[in-house]
Every structure is written in structure tokens, then in C-alpha cells.
Amino acid sequence: MSTYRFPEPWATAEIPGPRKAAIIPRPESLVAILRRANRRLLVAGSKALDRIEGVDTVELIRLLHSTKLFTIVASRNTAYRLEEVGIPTVASISVYELGDRLRDSSWTGFDGVGGYDLVGFIGFPYITLWLVLSGLKHFAPKISTISLDPYYHPHAYWSLPNVKGSEWYSFIKKVADSFGVM
Amino acid sequence: MSRRDFNLRIKKLVSDIFQAEGLEISFGRILEEWEEPLGPTPFPSITDLRRWDHILLERYKPFYMPFCDLCCLCTMGKCDLTSGKRGACGIDMPAQQSRIVLLAACIGAATHAAHARHLLEYLVSKYGRDHPIDLGGNIYVEAPIIRLVCGIKPRILGDLEDALSYVEEQIISLLAATHTGQEDSWIDFESKVFHAGMLDHVALEIADLAQIVALGYPKGDPEAPLVEIGLAAIDQSKPVILVVGHNVPSAASIVDYLVRNRMYGAVEVAGICCTAHDVSRYNPMAKIVGPLSWQLRFVRSGLPDVVVVDEQCIRADILLEAARVKAPVIATSIEKCMGLPDATSEPIDSIVEKLVSGSMPGILFLDPDRVGELAVKTALKIFPYRQKIRSLPSDEDLKTLASKCRGCRFCERACPNNLPIAEAINAASKGDFNALAYLYEICIGCGKCEETCPQRIPVHSVIIQGARKIWRNERFKIRVGRGPIQDVEIRNVGRPIVFGEIPGVIAFVGCSNYYNGGREIVEIAEEFLKRNYIVVASGCAAMTLAMAKDDEGRSLYEKYTGTFDAGGLVNVGSCISNSHIAGAAIKIAAIFAKRNLRANYEEIADYILNRVGAVGIAWGAMSQKAAAIAAGFWRLGVPVIVGPHGAKYRRLLLGRRDDENSWYVYDARTGDRVYSGPAPEHLFVAAESKEEAIVMIAKLCMRPNDTSKGRAIKLSHYIDLSKKYLGCLPDDLHLYVRKEADIPLTLKSEVLEFLKSKGWSEKPIPDPTLLPRLVRKR
Incomplete structure (x- = not known):
């Protein structure tokens, strides 16, 4: 996987502060992180219907959905399109509204059972996710956030590095394969 | 105080x-007496409206998204505020973020107040303190914000000084609260943000009112003239004077000099940003180039022969850019001296020589009355020598420059919109400029791409030149800013707005820092114009709305009436004309509902929040001024939606529709606490996409006071737009249906089925208020 030697935000000026995301170096690492979590939420953003770095993002969401690990929610303009291609979402919600709920430790999630301990994000405009992850880093400290976009996000707890589209696809595919997805 | x-x-x-x-x-x-009794809060101090602010902030809590994890405002820092840490002074992250928001709001309010001060002093010196504030026979409530906040009724220009002095004093106190060791609570910082916003609106009104009455702008004229906008509207066969900024006296002086000397047709006066709005209000022969993001492209096109700048939102490198095309710069504001020598006292002809010869790239000239002569003489004299020198590459050079690209994509990583620049440059190296043209349409013109290019490719210039076929035909029509809304218009629409039969008033305001190009706000605006919402616009957003044509070649301003009525598109004017948008909401309460206006802020804001379905859209908001303007709307009870970049203001004010307790109001008839539904759901929210924004707008127009007929109309749009753009019924529909009569007839069975699935039952429709003192039953 081609990474920059030192993790740096994809948008070069978006330097945060002392605490930066740990890079997920290999698919196996992400598999381990996912296995450790109890309540996992996958959030598909407003660009999830686009090709990002030349990759069909919906296909990656389908792979992640196939792991049966995640409850999936999506941005308002994205949810129904995911439903149309057979990826069920439990809610369509603005990522800012979602961030506002996630930082509330008394929120009981979309099923009323309880909050989430791991939240993955995919398919976002860089700056949108950068900001929401900042809010969660500061005000939802118990949640492990993961950026699954092909860009390093310093405000996440875990992040992929800046990678090429082909490497991104391969990474997610290997993760899905590890959970027995064909 | x-x-x-x-x-x-x-x-x-x-x-x-x-x-x-x-x-x-x-x-x-x-304190002058007039027919209205004085309300409880004349010239309110910082804490006089704190209770109202706290009511709002308990419902609409901030969601902070820090831009920086550190505080670096004092020498005890930098302090790391992550993970709940406090800084050396004891401050925590929520307080630090709200403190930064307050600083931004103070900067914005101070900018408008200083603008108002310069303008007012200039106009008083020219027209006298006793110049009447007369907006004509259709506008009696001439200054709704000043009446509401200050409790005074300005009759002459000099009366505005009183309100302005109050604004200035208050801004100083607010700024003081941001000092280390002062305010330390997020909720009180936020309350102060609201106060700064309210002061900002007073300053806006002072400035625009003064220039309308003194300079003879349109006074609420729905048929204000249509003028040209766009690069192609500028006649390049003539000397061109470009005016950039917000404060009009210099630009007006140019017009005056040309008119006085019968030279108007010989020289083009073209504007960028709000000075363009205001000079076209002063003289509709002036032309508008475009919003603030047009600065680089227009200067580099070589069309301007002289650049006259006043204040606000002017690029910090405009002197460098103008020097590249050998166009001298005349700086005219004490706020922006640009390191230039002050030549105010020099003879005009001597300055002209220096500017034309190039011995000086620009000068500072602080006499607005003589700027006209200086700019025109310079333009006429330099025009034959300049020959419209450009700093854009030639068509032949485009391929050569593009072929230097190594594909590092640093340009994309610097681009605020992460645009696919490298791909477009690569295509251009092969002679295909279509992708560059695509970029031009959505580029915000910041130029960061070329600042970062290791190959020193002038990326932005390459984009502009690659899109030359587009901008050479960029010519549209915009209606001149009409200023205030007439009292008679308010009488006509007050009832249908308050009862919900006109489904909403949507204000497109703010700058041009769009995430996906300006075309999106044109599409959003037209969606609502077709649905008989009232659409108002100001500033750069008002310009952007003009910059698209339908199949018949018409802009929105040519298609829709300029009346403040259902289906009308009202350009109020420049940034400072935003006061008329707030003023319209206030006047609905005062004129239609006959609520006392004078120094009665809390009651009027409560009225607007609960009854006036107005929403602001600042899709490309960029500046601190925009932050202050938005803050003024929040305190007044008007929600604001920003585009994706607007979230960089660091925090949103979000309601929680899933928290039933947030949405109880008093029924003013009985005093009972009644569930009113999440209306409006948010006070300040960013939308991720155009589609989300459109549906959000329809939702945020709902108010607790809507009659069943009005709510049914609003719901029909909410449902229809949700289906059209999001592919489904709104998942929170049950929260907005109070009675079966609220359900749109044509959707009844579908909606009832949905409501059944949610266990819905009917709820009372209150006479809503958040203020116990307004309960009539005792």
C-alpha cells in the first residue's frame, strides 16, 4: 500500500492538534478492530453514490454490509439509493444530526438498545467528515471512529492513510473476505 | 449602561x-415620544436579553466541531484542550469554541458598524444631519430593527448616530468578554454571539437606510431596473474602472464625475461584490461583474484599466494581481491601506502621471469626492497604453503549461472543494479543455491550487483560459437591489405567511464560497419560486441567482416578479441590505399582528420564531460578517442553513426532534404547556448536499402557529420534495401532523397509513409562545 511516510491530512492545511488518528496499516488490523467492537455503525455520506478515486463507493459499502457487522445509516440524499441497490439502511440522517446524537452519552441508538462503540464513515466530502470527526473526538470520547475513505483523517480514532483507489478497493475487499464474504 | x-x-x-x-x-x-409605548428593553445591554438567548440555547444546543485542538490566544499557551482538558487559564473546549465564534461575530459586527460609521459621517457631511429619512409613501415603518432594538424612531440622518454609538459601545464590551479571564461559560458566550448579531443588524440598517435616503437608491421598488451582470457584459473597447468592495462613496464619486462631465458612455464602471450592488442602485448604467469569487478571473482577464478598492472581502493580493496586468490600484478606505503611500493631498494630475507611468502600482486616496476624477482620468490616460494586457496564458501556451504537470495532486489537496484538477490539467495537455471548463463552473476562485503547485503552473489561470468560451458569453440580467419591503406588501402577505398559506419566506444570503458551484442555489431558489414561496436575496448570493439562463435565455430575475409576494424574487441589495430581510420579518409582527415594536425585542423574536416561516440560506457563507448576520437572525428566531463549507464556523445550533421535552410551548390562551412539534427543528444547520438542503428548507418553514390549512400546504411541499429528492416520505412526518386536518387532501391515505405505523394521535394547536409573561389567562 502506498502511503505518505508521515500521516498527513489529505487536505494539507487541515492540521488539527496533538492527538491524531492512528493509521490502520493492514486489512487484518481493521478486521481485529471490528471484531473487538460490540455495536458497530456504518455511516454512508453524501458522496457515497459517486466514484471516489475512481472506485464505485457503493460497491465498497455493499462489501462492508455483507460482513453483517454493521448497522448502516446514510446521509439524506444517499439512503434511498442504497436501498434501491439492496443495501438496507436503518435511517437517513444528516451527518451533523448524527454527530449531535452520538455525542450524547444517553442516546440509545437507532434501535433504542444503546449507543455505539464503533462508528465507521465512508463516502464523505473531506471537509464535512473532518469537522464531524473533530466534534466526536472532543465530545464523544468513548466512541472509536474510523475513517474508511481513502484519505487520512486526523480527527478520527483510526483512519486509512491516503491511498490510491485500487488500493482502497483491495483493502476493503480483504476485510470483507476475512468475514467470509465471497 | x-x-x-x-x-x-x-x-x-x-x-x-x-x-x-x-x-x-x-x-x-x-427619549422621544411617538404613538407606540416604550417596550421593556430600549438599547439593551449585553445581559438584558440573556434570558431569551438561554431559552433558545436550551432548545438549540451547540454541536461544536473544533477547527483546532489548541488555544493559542495568550502566552501561557499553547494549551491542548482535547479530551476534556482545560487550558492554563482554566477554559475548556466548549467555552473556547464559543469564544472563537464570538470573536468572529464581533469582527463581523465591527466591520458593519465601521462601514456604517464611515458612510454616515460622509453622508451627514455632504447632505447634513437634518436630511430626512423618508422612504416614500409606502413605507412608514422606516427602520424596524432600530425601532425594535433601540426604541427610537429615526427621522433624520443625525438620529442614526445615536443608534450607531450604542452599537459601537456594545461591540467593545463584547470584545472585552473574549479576553483571557473574562467570560468562561459556553452558554453566555453564545448569548453574547446573539447580542453581536443583533447589533450587527442595527448597523446594517443604519448603513443601508442612510445611503438609500441620501443617495437616492430605489425605495422598495418591486420594479427596480434590470442591469447587466457577467464578464461579457463589460465593454472591453472602452476604458474600464473596476470597483471592488462594499462601501459606495468612491464608486458613486466615479459615476458622478462621469455624469457631470458627460462621459458616462465613454468609460465602463464595473463592480465586484457589494459595491457593485450599490453602485448599480445609485446608477443602473453601472455594470456588475459578479460575486467576490470573480476577482481573480476578472483582473487576470486584463479588462480593468484601473482598480478602485474600498473595504471588505477584497483579495489581499489584488495589488499584485493588478500589477501583473499593469492596472493601477486606488485604495480608498482607512480599513485597507495596502501599504500604499497616501496621496490624498497631492494634485490629481500628478497622481495620474505616477499611476499611468507605472512608477507607482497604486496609491491610497482618502477623499471620496475626488476619487471619481482621479479614477476616470487615470483610466482614460492609461487605456491606450495598456491594450488590455492579460495575465492569462495564450491558447498556445495552455498545452505547454499543462504538460509540466507531474500529477502530484497537491493542487487538489489545497482546493477547498477537492476538485479533480490534475485530471483536467492532464486532459488539457492533450488539447482537451472540456474538463477545465467544468472546473470553471464550480471553482470558487481562491487560487490556492497554484500557490501550492511545485511546478509553478498557474493553475487557476489555466482553468480560466480553458473556460474562455464560457466567460466570453457570461452575460445575464439582475434586478437592482430594491431595498426595503413596503408596508403595503407586508399587509398583503402577513396573514398568509403567519397562517402558513404562503408556505415560507426563503432568504438567499451571504458569500460565494460554494461547495459545488453557484448553479445549485439557482436550482434551489427556482424550486421554491415555482412553489409560490417568497424568495429574497442579497449580496453575492443575489448575484449568483442571476448567473444562469433558462431555455429562453432568461435569468431568474427576468422570469419572476420583484414583488414581496408568493412566487416573487426580491433582490434587496448588498450585504447591508440584509437588514430589510430581518426588517420584513419584524414588520410582519408589527404591521400585520399589530404587536408593539418599540424596544420589545423578546416578544417580537418569540413571535417570529413561532409564527413567521422564514429561513435563511447562506450556501456559500465565508466571512465573519456572514457569521454576524446569521447570529442576528438566530436571536430573532429565524433559522439559517449553510452549505458544506459553512460548518467551518465551528458549531451548529441543533434541535433534537427525538427529544420530546424540547418542543413544548405555552398556549398563550390557557397557559398550558403544549407539544408543538420540532418547528423549527434547527436554528443553525449545515446541509451536506443540495437535495438535503431543499427538503430541510421546506421543513424549517413550518411553525407551531400554522393553521391546519397552512400546515397542509407546507406539508404537501415537504412531502413532495422529500419524495422528489430523497425518494421517500419524511421519516419525521408524524411530528408535524397535529390534526387530521393538517394532512394534505391528495396525500391523505398514504399519510394516514404512515401515521398509523407511528402510533400517531391528534394534538392541540396552541397559540404558541415561549414566554410565560405572554400568557393571557391569569
Whole structure:
């Protein structure tokens, strides 16, 4: 996987502060992180219907959905399109509204059972996710956030590095394969 | 609060026994009586409306998204505020973020107040303190914000000084609260943000009112003239004077000089940003180039022969850019001196020589009355020499420059919109410029791409030149800013707005920092115009709305009436004209509902929040001024939606529709606490996409007071737009249906089925208020 030697935000000026995301170096690492979590939420953003770095993002969401690990929610303009291609979402919600709920430790999630301990994000405009992850880093400290976009996000707890589209696809595919997805 | 109640200013006094200069004497205020009784909060101090702010902030809590994890405002820092840490002074992250928001709001409010001060002093010196504030026979509530906040009714220009002094004093106190060791609570910082916003609106009104009455702008004329906008609207066969900024006296001076000397047709006066709005209000022969993001492309096109800048939102590198095309710069504002020598006292002809010869790239010239002569003489003299020198590459050079690209994509990583620049440059190296043209349409013109290019490719210039076929035909029509809304218009629409039969008033405001190009706000606006919402616009957003044509070649301003009525598109004017948008909401409460306006802020804001379905859209908001304007709307109870970049203001004010307790109001008839539904759901929210914004707008127009007929109309749009753009019924529909009569007839069975699945039951429709003192039953 081609990474920059030192993790740096994809948008070069978006330097945060002392605490930066740990890079997920290999698919196996992400598999381990996912296995450790109890309540996992996958959030598909407003660009999830686009090709990002030349990759069909919906296909990656389908792979992640196939792991049966995640409850999936999506941005308002994205949810129904995911439903149309057979990826069920439990809610369509603005990522800012979602961030506002996630930082509330008394929120009981979309099923009323309880909050989430791991939240993955995919398919976002860089700056949108950068900001929401900042809010969660500061005000939802118990949640492990993961950026699954092909860009390093310093405000996440875990992040992929800046990678090429082909490497991104391969990474997610290997993760899905590890959970027995064909 | 100390109040200066009567002011006497004497510039120079010479007598037998003493001499004085700048003498100022103040006496106690004489509060003038008029037909309205004085309300509870004249000239409110920082804490007078704190209770109202806290009511709002308990419902609409901030969601902070820090831009930086550190505080670096004092020498005990930097302090790391992550993970709940406090800084050396004891501050925590929520307080630090709200403190930064307050700083931004203070900067914005101070900018508008200083603008108002310069303008007012200039106009008073030119037209006299006694120049009447007369907006014509259709506008009696001439200054709704000043009446509401200050409790005074300005009759002459001089009366505005009182309100402006109040604004200035308050801004100083707010700024003081941001000092280390002062305010430390997020909720009180936020309350102060609201206060800064309210002050900002007073300053806006002072500035625009003064220039309307003194400079003879349109006074609420729905048929204000249509003028040209776009690069192609500028006649390049003539000398071109470009005016950039917000404060109009210099631009007006240019127009005056041309008219006085019968030269108007010989020289083009073209504007960018709000000075363009205002100079076209002053003289509709002036032309508008476009919003603030058009600065680089227009200067580099080589069309301007002279660049005259005043204040606000002007690029910090405009002197460098103008020098590249050998166009001299004349700086005219004390706020933006640009390191230039002050030539105000020099003879005009001597300055012209220096500017034309190039011995000086620009000068500072602080006499607005003589700027016209200087700019025109310079333009006429330099025009034959300049030959419209460009700093854009030639068509032949485009391929060569593009072929230098190594594909590092640093340009994309610097681009605020992460645009696919490398791909477009690569295509251009092969002679295909279509992708560059695509970029031009969505580029915000910041130029960061070329600042970062290791190959020193002038990326932005390459994009502009690659899109030359587009901008060479960029020519549209915009209606001149009409200023205030007429009282008679308010009488006509007040009832249908308050009862919900006109489904909403949507204000497109703010800058041009769009995430996906300006075309999106044109599409959003037209969606609502077709649905008979009232659409108002100001500033750069008002310009962007003009910059698209339908199949018949018409802009939105040519297609839709300029009346403040259902299906009307109203350009109020420049940034400072935003006061008329807030003013319209206030006037609905005062004129239609006959609520006392005078110094009665809390009650009027409560009225607007619960009854006036107005929403602001600042899709490309960029500046601190935009932050202050938005804050003024929040305190007034008007929600604001920003585009994706607007979230960089660091925090949103979000309601929680899933928290039932947030949405109880008092029924003013009975005093009962009644669930009113999440209306409006948010006070400040960013939308991720155009589609989300459209549906959000329809939702945020709902108000607790809507009649069943009005709510049914609003719901029909909410449902229809949700289906059209999001592919489904709104998942929170049950929260907005109070009675079966609220359900749109044509959707009844579908909606009832949905409501059944949610266990819905009917709820009372209150006479809503958040203020216990307004409950009538005792």
C-alpha cells in the first residue's frame, strides 16, 4: 500500500492538534478492530453514490454490509439509493444530526438498545467528515471512529492513510473476505 | 449602561477667550415620544436579553466541531484542550469554541458598524444631519430593527448616530468578554454571539437606510431596473474602472464625475461584490461583474484599466494581481491601506502621471469626492497604453503549461472543494479543455491550487483560459437591489405567511464560497419560486441567482416578479441590505399582528420564531460578517442553513426532534404547556448536499402557529420534495401532523397509513409562545 511516510491530512492545511488518528496499516488490523467492537455503525455520506478515486463507493459499502457487522445509516440524499441497490439502511440522517446524537452519552441508538462503540464513515466530502470527526473526538470520547475513505483523517480514532483507489478497493475487499464474504 | 443621550459636536470653535477643535458635549437622552409605548428593553445591554438567548440555547444546543485542538490566544499557551482538558487559564473546549465564534461575530459586527460609521459621517457631511429619512409613501415603518432594538424612531440622518454609538459601545464590551479571564461559560458566550448579531443588524440598517435616503437608491421598488451582470457584459473597447468592495462613496464619486462631465458612455464602471450592488442602485448604467469569487478571473482577464478598492472581502493580493496586468490600484478606505503611500493631498494630475507611468502600482486616496476624477482620468490616460494586457496564458501556451504537470495532486489537496484538477490539467495537455471548463463552473476562485503547485503552473489561470468560451458569453440580467419591503406588501402577505398559506419566506444570503458551484442555489431558489414561496436575496448570493439562463435565455430575475409576494424574487441589495430581510420579518409582527415594536425585542423574536416561516440560506457563507448576520437572525428566531463549507464556523445550533421535552410551548390562551412539534427543528444547520438542503428548507418553514390549512400546504411541499429528492416520505412526518386536518387532501391515505405505523394521535394547536409573561389567562 502506498502511503505518505508521515500521516498527513489529505487536505494539507487541515492540521488539527496533538492527538491524531492512528493509521490502520493492514486489512487484518481493521478486521481485529471490528471484531473487538460490540455495536458497530456504518455511516454512508453524501458522496457515497459517486466514484471516489475512481472506485464505485457503493460497491465498497455493499462489501462492508455483507460482513453483517454493521448497522448502516446514510446521509439524506444517499439512503434511498442504497436501498434501491439492496443495501438496507436503518435511517437517513444528516451527518451533523448524527454527530449531535452520538455525542450524547444517553442516546440509545437507532434501535433504542444503546449507543455505539464503533462508528465507521465512508463516502464523505473531506471537509464535512473532518469537522464531524473533530466534534466526536472532543465530545464523544468513548466512541472509536474510523475513517474508511481513502484519505487520512486526523480527527478520527483510526483512519486509512491516503491511498490510491485500487488500493482502497483491495483493502476493503480483504476485510470483507476475512468475514467470509465471497 | 452609560448612554449619551444628546450629542453636540463642534469641529472647530474660535472665540475671543478660547479655541476648540473636535469639541463634543453630551447630555442625558431625550427619549422621544411617538404613538407606540416604550417596550421593556430600549438599547439593551449585553445581559438584558440573556434570558431569551438561554431559552433558545436550551432548545438549540451547540454541536461544536473544533477547527483546532489548541488555544493559542495568550502566552501561557499553547494549551491542548482535547479530551476534556482545560487550558492554563482554566477554559475548556466548549467555552473556547464559543469564544472563537464570538470573536468572529464581533469582527463581523465591527466591520458593519465601521462601514456604517464611515458612510454616515460622509453622508451627514455632504447632505447634513437634518436630511430626512423618508422612504416614500409606502413605507412608514422606516427602520424596524432600530425601532425594535433601540426604541427610537429615526427621522433624520443625525438620529442614526445615536443608534450607531450604542452599537459601537456594545461591540467593545463584547470584545472585552473574549479576553483571557473574562467570560468562561459556553452558554453566555453564545448569548453574547446573539447580542453581536443583533447589533450587527442595527448597523446594517443604519448603513443601508442612510445611503438609500441620501443617495437616492430605489425605495422598495418591486420594479427596480434590470442591469447587466457577467464578464461579457463589460465593454472591453472602452476604458474600464473596476470597483471592488462594499462601501459606495468612491464608486458613486466615479459615476458622478462621469455624469457631470458627460462621459458616462465613454468609460465602463464595473463592480465586484457589494459595491457593485450599490453602485448599480445609485446608477443602473453601472455594470456588475459578479460575486467576490470573480476577482481573480476578472483582473487576470486584463479588462480593468484601473482598480478602485474600498473595504471588505477584497483579495489581499489584488495589488499584485493588478500589477501583473499593469492596472493601477486606488485604495480608498482607512480599513485597507495596502501599504500604499497616501496621496490624498497631492494634485490629481500628478497622481495620474505616477499611476499611468507605472512608477507607482497604486496609491491610497482618502477623499471620496475626488476619487471619481482621479479614477476616470487615470483610466482614460492609461487605456491606450495598456491594450488590455492579460495575465492569462495564450491558447498556445495552455498545452505547454499543462504538460509540466507531474500529477502530484497537491493542487487538489489545497482546493477547498477537492476538485479533480490534475485530471483536467492532464486532459488539457492533450488539447482537451472540456474538463477545465467544468472546473470553471464550480471553482470558487481562491487560487490556492497554484500557490501550492511545485511546478509553478498557474493553475487557476489555466482553468480560466480553458473556460474562455464560457466567460466570453457570461452575460445575464439582475434586478437592482430594491431595498426595503413596503408596508403595503407586508399587509398583503402577513396573514398568509403567519397562517402558513404562503408556505415560507426563503432568504438567499451571504458569500460565494460554494461547495459545488453557484448553479445549485439557482436550482434551489427556482424550486421554491415555482412553489409560490417568497424568495429574497442579497449580496453575492443575489448575484449568483442571476448567473444562469433558462431555455429562453432568461435569468431568474427576468422570469419572476420583484414583488414581496408568493412566487416573487426580491433582490434587496448588498450585504447591508440584509437588514430589510430581518426588517420584513419584524414588520410582519408589527404591521400585520399589530404587536408593539418599540424596544420589545423578546416578544417580537418569540413571535417570529413561532409564527413567521422564514429561513435563511447562506450556501456559500465565508466571512465573519456572514457569521454576524446569521447570529442576528438566530436571536430573532429565524433559522439559517449553510452549505458544506459553512460548518467551518465551528458549531451548529441543533434541535433534537427525538427529544420530546424540547418542543413544548405555552398556549398563550390557557397557559398550558403544549407539544408543538420540532418547528423549527434547527436554528443553525449545515446541509451536506443540495437535495438535503431543499427538503430541510421546506421543513424549517413550518411553525407551531400554522393553521391546519397552512400546515397542509407546507406539508404537501415537504412531502413532495422529500419524495422528489430523497425518494421517500419524511421519516419525521408524524411530528408535524397535529390534526387530521393538517394532512394534505391528495396525500391523505398514504399519510394516514404512515401515521398509523407511528402510533400517531391528534394534538392541540396552541397559540404558541415561549414566554410565560405572554400568557393571557391569569
